[in-house]
Amino acid sequence: MSDPSSSLDREQVVAELRRKALWRRGLYFACVILSTLAGSYLMADVLRANGFTGIEMAILVLFTISFAWICTSFWTATIGFLVRLAGRDPAGLDPHKPVVLTARTAIIMPVYNEDPTRVFAGLEATWRSLQRTGEENERNFDLFILSDTRKPEIAEAEEAAWAALCNRLNAGGRMFYRRRESNIGRKAGNIADFLRQWGLAYDHMLVLDADSIMSGDTMVALAKLMQDNPGTGIIQTLPAPVNQETLFGRILQFGSRVYGPALVSGLSWWQLGEGNYWGHNAIIRTSAFIEHCGLPTLSGQAPLGGEILSHDFVEAALMRRAGWQVWIVPELEGSYEELPPNVIDYAVRDRRWCQGNLQHLRLLPAKGLHPLSRLHLIMGVLGYVSSPLWLILLTLSTIDILTQTIVGHNYFEPGYNLFPVWPVSKVSETISLFVVTIGILLVPKVYSLILTIADGRLRRGFGGTGKLLLSAFLELLFSMLLAPAMMLFHTHFVVATLMGRSVQWNAQPRGERGLTFREAAGRNWVHVALGLAWGALVLNIAPDFFWWLVPVITGLVLSVALTVWTSRTDVGQWARRAGLFLTPEETDPPRELRRLAAAEADPPAPADPAGLVRVPPTRPSAIMEQSLSTWAPPGGIASDRHGVAH
Helix, strand or coil, rough: CCHHHHHHHHHHHHHHHHHHHHHHHHHHHHHHHHHHHHHHHHHHHHHHHHHHHHHHHHHHHHHHHHHHHHHHHHHHHHHHHHHHHHHHCHHHHHHHCCCCCCCCCEEEEECCCCCCHHHHHHHHHHHHHHHHHHHHHHHHEEEEEEEECCCCCHHHHHHHHHHHHHHHHHCCEEEEECCCCCCCCHHHHHHHHHHHHHHHHHCCCEEEECEEEEEEHHHHHHHHHHHHHHEEEEEEEEEEEECCCCHHHHHHHHHHHHHHHHHHHHHHHHHHCCCCCCCEEEEEEHHHHHHHCCCCCCCCCCCCEEEECCCCHHHHHHHHHHEEEEEEEECCCEEECCCCHHHHHHHHHHHHHHHHHHHHHHHHCCCCCHHHHHHHHHHHHHHHHHHHHHCCCHHHHHHHHHHHHHHHCCCCCCCCCCCCCCCCCHHHHHHHHHHHHHHHHHHHHHHHHHHHCHHHHHHHCCCHHHHHHHHHHHHHHHHHHHHHHHHHHHHHHHHHHHHHCCCCCCCCCCCCCCCCHHHHHHHHHHHHHHHHHHHHHHHHHHHHHHHHHHHHHHHHCCCCHHHHCCCCCHHHHHHCCCCCCCHHHHHHHCCCHHHHHHHHHHCCCCCCCCCCCCCCCCCCCCHHHHHHCCCCCCCCCCHHHHHHCC
C-alpha cells in the first residue's frame, strides 16, 4: 500500500510548483509583451511620419512578429543571467541531493549507418566512466546498441565492434546489440521496438545519440533524480558541444558553449516542470513513455503528413498531457555531443528539422495538450518560419524605400492646397529603434561573457579574458555574415516543404569534412547572385539605404568563400593554436573525452560475437501484453484515444 502522507506531500509540492509557475510565466510573458509593444510603437512612429501605406502596414506587422521573437530570447537570457548569478534555481530539481540508487536504467543508443569506430569508442568512454562511480551504481545500468543500419558491411562491423568491446570491458551480459530487419518509424520506431521487447525490465531509459558521450556521475545523477521524483517523466540535460576541428565547427561549438548555459537556465526558470525534450542525452521513465507517448501517424502524404520526423517535442507534449513533468537541469555537466563540421552539413540537418517542425502545426489542435507544450511546438515552427518573415520584411522595406526615392514626396494632397505638406524626418527615432533592436540581440551575449569572466575556472577554460573577448567578437562577426545565407536556406526549406517536397532522412555526416569551391558554389550561387543584384539596385537608386543593408548583402556575396574557408580543418587548428574559440572541454579535457580519443586511436580488434548474449530475455508475455495494449502500433495511434487531429 502507498503511504497516504507521502501522497499528500507530493500533492503539496505539485500545488506549490503550480503557484510558482503561474507568477513566473506571468512576469516573463508580461516582459515579452510590453517590450514588443514598445518596439512596435517606435516602428509605427517612424513609419507613420509621412502617412501609412499598405506596404508600411505590412512592414509593421512583420516587424512586430520578428521583434516579439527576439524578445523571447532576450528575457529568457536575462532571467538565466540572474539565476546563474544566484547560483541555482531553488525550485528546480537538485542533482546533488543524496539518494541511494536502486532503480534500473537502460542506456540506449539508436544507430543508423554510423561509423562503428566512433560509436563504440564513445560507448567505451561512457561505460568506463560509469564503472568509476562504483559497482553499487554500475550494476543498475545495462547498455543497448539499437541498430537500424541498412548497409550490411557496416552492420557486420558494428557486431564485431560490440563483441570486441564486451571482451575488452568484461561486459558480456551487460551490453547488448540488436539490429532490426526493417527500420519502420526511424529512430522513434527503433526506440518503440526496444520498449516493446525489454522496456518493462527497466525503470528508466537514458537516450544517447550516436555522437553522445556522458560521464558516469551524470548518468547516476539522472537516475537518482528520476527515482527521487516519482512525478517526473523526462529529465533533459544541456549537452556541451565538443571535438570539432574545422573553423565552422569550432566557432559553432564556442558560441553554444558560452551562450547556451544562461539561456537554458532561463528556460528552466519559467518552464519548470513543463520543459521540452531534445531527443537525446536525457533520461525517461519507461512505463510513462510506453503508456502515453505513442506517436500519431498524420493523415496525408509527406512532407506534412505521414510519420512524424521531429518526434522529441511531440513526446514531451504527450508526456506532459498525461500529467508527468518534463524538466531541464542546466546545472548537470558531463553531457556531450558533436556538431556538424561545415555550413552545408549544418543546413542539411536543418532541412530535416524544418520539415519535422512544420509537421507540428498539424498537432496544435490535439486535445488536452498543456498550453506550454503548444507553445513549444509553435516556437519550433517559428525557429524556421522567422527566416522567410525576415526576408519578406527586408524585401518590403527595400520596395518601400525605392518607391519613395523614385516617386518622391507628394507635397500637395489631392484637391485645393494652399500650403505644401512638408516631409517629416524621424532620424532620431529610427536610430533609437536600431539601437534598441541591436541591444536586444547583443545584451544576452554580454550576460554570458560576464558570467564566464566572473568564474575563474571557466575564464581560464576559454583561454583567458583577452582570448575570450576576441573570440566572442569574431563569433559575432561570423554570425552576422552567416545569418543572411541561413535566412535563404531556411526560406527555401519552408517553401519546399509547403510545396510538398519531402526530405530524405539519411545518416548525419559527423566527421571533419572540408568543402570544395565547386560544392559550395553549387549550394550558394543563388545567394551570391541575389546579394550582387540587390546591392547594385539599392546602391544605384537609394544609396543612403544601401548602408543599412551592408551586413545582409555582404553575407550573401561572401557566402561561397565563407562556406569553403570555414570548412577547413587547418584553419580551425590554426585558430586553436592562436587560442581562439577555445572551450573548457578542450583546454582541460574531462576524463571521458580523453578516453574517447584514446579509444578512437586504439580500437579493440574486431571479435567474433559467437557465444555472447545479443539481447536479454523479454519479460513474461502477460506483462508485455499489458504494455502493448497501451503502446501505439507501428501505424500510429487512434485519434479518438489521443485526440490528435488527423
